[in-house]
Amino acid sequence: MIREIIKHLRIYAMLVRMNVMSQMEYRANFVTGMLMELGYLVVKILYVLVAFRAGRRIAGFSPDEVLVFVGTFVLVTGFYAGVFMMNLFQLSTLVRDGSFDALMTKPISLQFLATFRRSDIGIFLIDSVAGIVMVAIGLARIGGSLDVPRTMGYAVFVASGAAVGYALYLIPQSLVFRIVNTSSIAELTDSFWDFNNVPMIVYGKVGRAIGVFVIPMFVITSFPALFVLGRMTVPYMIWGLAAPFLFLGIARLCWRSGIRHYTSAGG
Amino acid sequence: MGDVAAKYGRSFSIGLRGAIEYRLNFAFSILSAVSPVVIQTALWTSLYSPGSGETLFGFTYAQMIAYTVVANLVSRLVRTGFEYELNTDIRTGGLDRYLVKPIGYFGFRLFVFLGTKSTQTGLTLVLLAIATWVLNAVLGIPVSVAAAFAFAASLVVAFLLNFLIFWCVGMAGFWLTEIGFLFEAARIVIITASGGIFPLAVFGPTAQAALNMLPFRFTIQFPTELLCGRIPTGQIAADFALSFVWIGVLTALARALWSAGIRRFAAVGS
């Protein structure tokens, strides 16, 4: 079991390296890809701008705290846009051109190979660096120290958020094995990602409950931010640690069901 | 004359058919316009103090919500996508076909665009009608008949302008090979500059003054503010005049870029 995990980690390192090398062949694309991500970043920061210019608290959070929220959002977006999103949204292309079949015959987790093949380190770096900088500035302005336990806890919740994000986005994309063209589902769910652009408190009690427990969008970025701002309750902490396991399990089930359908219905 | 109409009619039909085929896709596409509205409405709701009638960036709460809803719908209405197909035509040399055909490439692209738009427009206009009713009944922002007509006129301008803007953006494909991300980056910046995310007022008075001079405002912000009755009657004519000037300027730019691009295409190939 451990050997398998190590094997997959080693292969992931190789894949990242191969992706970087491949992207270096298309320098213009690499640069414009980062420009595009910067464009998205500007829009995200606009929300912070509005908060600062309005000069007031958003649902009890000061503009600096909002900066920490949005910074966390940007950081986790690095995982979304740089690590797993493009694989999930390209699944239908993979299935349609037949390349998916070859992946199925390899002695390695199909889900792993299909969902982590590609990565874009440029985009990942832009988002993670910008995000961390925003969080650091926000925390510095608020004052208070950032000690090791707090940083580690933040990292844990960021990782948990990324995992939940992966699982949540894999679930609808598993439909690619039933309805081959999932590009519109991709577009729809992609638009949901931005729900995290504002602190989850603004969505009201019902919205928050749904977004935390039913479709845990807010676990992805609001949780780490709440934690590092010292505003996290114990129930949320427990849920924040349990949710990734639960939803990764659900995503795995959906994936396997999709594969079963693919191999039975053909295509 | 009838021949020409028939040719353009076919282009229209191609766009229409394509849109119907992807029925579910297109329904989802409309749905994904809802998310930003929800997010921004939640943001504004938490920013404005309830029931105080205060203004932020020159908007009352009701006006800001109205702006958010309508701007998002208009943004969806006027958006393009043909620049990618244009780029594919340049890349694969498919442009050759159109150089020989009697129907000009520009005309072809424009009418396919309008054809695709007419299916999407149908539903979006229904949504807009519902939104207008909401504005009227719930938010207390009445929409006069005159405003509705002005809005419709501004929409035509918006379609043309957006087509022209993205046509010019698409022309970059003649000079740059790896263009996909550039289009997306341009689209985001243009939408922001058009007031599609937040009204241009959030950028501050100086920035807003500058942005108001540019053509982008007329694709989203101007139609939206017309419908919400935020443009003083005396200013409407002047604003339309500026938009016409921009249509002229962009058409000239589009032609210039096309000639330069085509020359390069013929010489260099794709």
Added chain:
Amino acid sequence: MAIIEVDRLSRSFRYYEKQGGLGASLRNLVARRTLVREAVKGISFSIGEGEVVGFLGPNGAGKTTTLKMLAGIMHPTSGAAHVLGHVPWQRKKDLRMRIAIVMGQRSQLWPDLPAVESFELNRAIYEIERAEYSRVLGELVELFDIGGLLPVQVRRLSLGERMKLEIVAALLHKPRVLFLDEPTIGLDLLSQRTIRDLVRTLNQRYRTTVMLTSHYLSDIEDLCERVILINRGTIVYDGPLTGVNATLAERKTVRLVFSAPVAQDVLSQYTGYQSLDGLTASFEVERSEVRAFSRKVLDDLPVVDLTIEEIPLEEGIAALYRGELPRG
């Protein structure tokens, strides 16, 4: 024990009817018709170790579908199969470590990188020891003379070179079974020959069991001692190649193009006359007679162009159906 055992394997597909035109598209919005296509109908065969078996048939015959089922990519609708003792569509890791698949015109190599990078990835995926990997790679490089190709980006190579590397990539882990799906499709004649040589060599050297699908007879001719002919989902012939050759390759189509019109009754005097279309006439001639025939027509008739073609596969298969079975 056979390496590959197939018992009454069947596979059918459901699909939706599609018609052109605006009216049909609107109707499709409301209701769609479902049709069923039986791609594979209860086929059975077995393949022993070291055999190179050709799966031959026209397009849509069911070859690729059968291959996919044996590679574990697809479940059958009914029937059973075993590859190396495993049920392929259960996709056990043990089986996946010991088989390989290469599909024509579909690349598993990363196009923007030199092939050797993709090889390294395979090394990690198939858990090949570094020393063993170097040894096998060295052997394959020498055997197939690909040394010069390794440091070049895959997308810069020709189709034939790319296919060679695809097969090498599939051999690094020394699979016991190699599935090749239309490996020579889209390749020029020389590359086709090279690929065939490659497969023959690897079979001789490593005793790899090879199952190859194609709709080119020449693929099978060169490589396979045994051929399974499949048409419309059923096996029409399963046996030595010589038998098939006898029926399919014995006769050739000779096409003549004239510089001036030639009357039909003149042409019908030659045995094997088939048809006349403008200035082009077709004849079916026994392979052994082709030379004599060609000399005669070139002397007698105003021929400007002469081509000798294989009888299309479908006709040959139809001939088999008619009972013109091979002798020994």
